[in-house]
Amino acid sequence: MDKTVIGIIGGSGVYQIEGLEDARWVEVETPWGEPSDKVLTGTLDGVPMVFLPRHGRGHVHSPTTVPYRANIDAMKRMGVTDIVSVSACGSFREEMAPGDFVIVDQFIDRTFAREKSFFGTGCVAHVSVAHPTCPRLGKACFDAAKVQGVTVHDGGTYLAMEGPQFSAAAESKMYRESWGADVIGMTNMPEAKLAREAEICYASVAMITDYDSWHPDHGSVDISDIIATLGANADAARGLVARLPGLLGGARAPCPHGCDRALEYAIMTAPDHRHPDVVARLDAVAGRVLGST
Numbered sequence: 001m002d003k004t005v006i007g008i009i010g011g012s013g014v015y016q017i018e019g020l021e022d023a024r025w026v027e028v029e030t031p032w033g034e035p036s037d038k039v040l041t042g043t044l045d046g047v048p049m050v051f052l053p054r055h056g057r058g059h060v061h062s063p064t065t066v067p068y069r070a071n072i073d074a075m076k077r078m079g080v081t082d083i084v085s086v087s088a089c090g091s092f093r094e095e096m097a098p099g100d101f102v103i104v105d106q107f108i109d110r111t112f113a114r115e116k117s118f119f120g121t122g123c124v125a126h127v128s129v130a131h132p133t134c135p136r137l138g139k140a141c142f143d144a145a146k147v148q149g150v151t152v153h154d155g156g157t158y159l160a161m162e163g164p165q166f167s168a169a170a171e172s173k174m175y176r177e178s179w180g181a182d183v184i185g186m187t188n189m190p191e192a193k194l195a196r197e198a199e200i201c202y203a204s205v206a207m208i209t210d211y212d213s214w215h216p217d218h219g220s221v222d223i224s225d226i227i228a229t230l231g232a233n234a235d236a237a238r239g240l241v242a243r244l245p246g247l248l249g250g251a252r253a254p255c256p257h258g259c260d261r262a263l264e265y266a267i268m269t270a271p272d273h274r275h276p277d278v279v280a281r282l283d284a285v286a287g288r289v290l291g292s293t
C-alpha cells in the first residue's frame, strides 16, 4: 500500500481551501518554470493535501498562460497521487443547470496555444488518454458531492476551448448538437493529459455557472452572472474537497485503472538515444521509469 496525497487544483473562484492542519504556503521549483502560485500544504483527517490555485491568487494567469507543465510537475514533486480539478464551466444541457456539478469523464481538446507534453525531442513518449480521468477518483468526487447535498451528474464530456473569449453562438450550437459535448471550459486540457503523463490519477469536477450561448432563454454568457454563481459554487466545492480524505483514506492501493503506471511501456526513445538534459528535466514526472528517482 502507498500513501494517498490529494492534490486540488482550484479554478476560477477557488483560490484557497480552509481547514487544513499545519497549513502553509510552500514555493516549489520545477524544470518547467514557476507554477501558478505557491502551493498550500497541510493535512485533513490525517491525509496530506496539496492545493494550487490554477490562475494564482488574485487570478493572474489566463487560461492560455496557466503554466500547466510546472503545475503538474510541482504536484508530482510534492508526492501527489490523486489530483482533483474544480472548474467553472458552461453547460450544453438543460438538465445540467447553473449550480450543479458534473463529474467529467471525457474531453474534446480544442486548445491550440499551449505546451501539451512533458516529452519531446530527446525523450519521446506516447501515453493513452482514451479514458483521461480516473474512475476511482471520480467516484469519490461524486460521492463527496452527494454527501455535500449538491446536484451532481455522473459523467460528461468537457469541451476545452482556447479562450479567453467565450464561444460564438454557432460554435456553442455545434459543440452541443453535433459534437455531443456536455460542458465547456478553458483549462482542463492539457492539464488532464499532463497528469496522465505524470502518472497521477485525475478527476474533474465541473461547477456549472451558465448555459454558454446556445440556450434560447439565456442569451449569451455574461461574466457578472458567472461570478455571482461562482461564489455559491466555490463554497460547495470546498465542502466537497473536505470530504475527500474520509472517502479516499490514507492508504492507497494501486490504481485499478492503471493511471499510476501510464508510462510503463510509453517511452519510445531507446535508452542510448535519450538526451541527458531532457531526461534530467523529467526527474519528477518520469523518474519511476527513467530510473532517476
Ligand SMILES: CSC[C@H]1O[C@H](OP(=O)(O)O)[C@H](O)[C@@H]1O
Binding pocket: 010, 011, 012, 013, 054, 055, 062, 063, 086, 087, 088, 089, 163, 185, 186, 187, 188, 226
Ligand atoms: C470565470 S469564467 C472563465 C474561466 O473560468 C474557467 O476557469 P477554471 O477552469 O480554471 O475554473 C474557464 O475555464 C475560464 O478559464
Ligand SMILES: Nc1ncnc2[nH]cnc12
Binding pocket: 088, 089, 090, 091, 161, 166, 167, 184, 185, 186, 209, 210, 211, 212, 213, 221, 226
Ligand atoms: N461558457 C463558458 N465557456 C467557457 N468557459 C467557461 N467557464 C465558465 N463558463 C464558461
